[in-house]
Amino acid sequence: MQTAPPFSHNHSNPLLMKDDVGKPKPSTYNLPNQDFIYGQPLSRDKEGAKEVTMTWKFHQESQDRLPNRxxxxxxxxxxxxxxxxxxxMYKYRQTHDARLKLKKGTNIQAIELPEEEFRYGRKNRPSTPMKLVMGNSYGIEAESTILDKYQQRAGSQDSKLASSMVKSNKASQLFHDTNHKKLAAIQGVEKKEPFKMEKFKSVTPKINTNLSTKK
Known part of the structure; x- marks a missing residue:
């Protein structure tokens, strides 16, 4: 007598369930009917698209508050x-009443428009003067301007050369003469005796250094 395998009677473990060819495994869970819809139902708003687009709630202005006494x-x-x-006075205030006057503004703003002759928008670019362009009038004008600048520059350079000559004064002339004398002394053109006071010219040295002096 053949006995059924142990997994054939096990309907609670999904791993031990066997499936037929081309069919899924049978479920081991207690599932609801096929008409059951899973998931959490959406919370519907009472005011839908129809109510939003087809109805309009007008603004209600706030009521003026009662001013203070x-x-x-x-x-x-x-x-x-x-x-x-x-x-x-206290008794009079208990039987009579007076309120402060509140200044109420307006929500309407005056629209100020310019005059009727005013033209809106940005101005168009002026048209190109083709006659002047084709006639090379701009080139002639630029050439004359450059020539005038060259002439002014040449005249200014001549005046700068005339004014840039350094005029000698007494100090510069003395400096020039001193430099010429020093240069002549170095080159041996002019031999000048060193300065010595008259009372020391006849004094002879007390020590003989045995140096021959060239005369």
Missing amino acids: DFAELNKQSIHNGSVKAHD
Whole structure:
């Protein structure tokens, strides 16, 4: 007698379940019917696209708040009424009322437009003067301008050369003569005796250095 394999009666372990050829493994879980829809249902908004596009909620202006009591005006009224004491003024304020005046603005802004002759937009570029371009008038004008600049530069250079000559003064002339004398002494053209006071010219040296002096 053949006995069934142990895995044939095991309907709880999905690893031990065997499948037929071309078919998936049978499920070991208690699943709902085929009509069951899995997942969490979406929360639908009560106001859909139809309500948003087909209805319009108009703006409701806020109501003006009640202004505060005008105690200065109440005190004036109480004085005109004959109540001059503090207690009488208090009783008058309990039976009468006066409010401050609030300045209410406007939401409408005036539109200021320019005059009727005003033209909007950006100005167009002026048209190219083709007659002047084809006639080379701009080239002739540029050439004359360059020639004028060259003439002015030549005249300014001549004036600069005339004004750049250094005029000698007494100090520069003395410096020039001194340099010429030093140069002549170095070259041996002019031999000048070193300066010596008259009282020391006849004094002979006390020590003989045995140096021959060239005369």
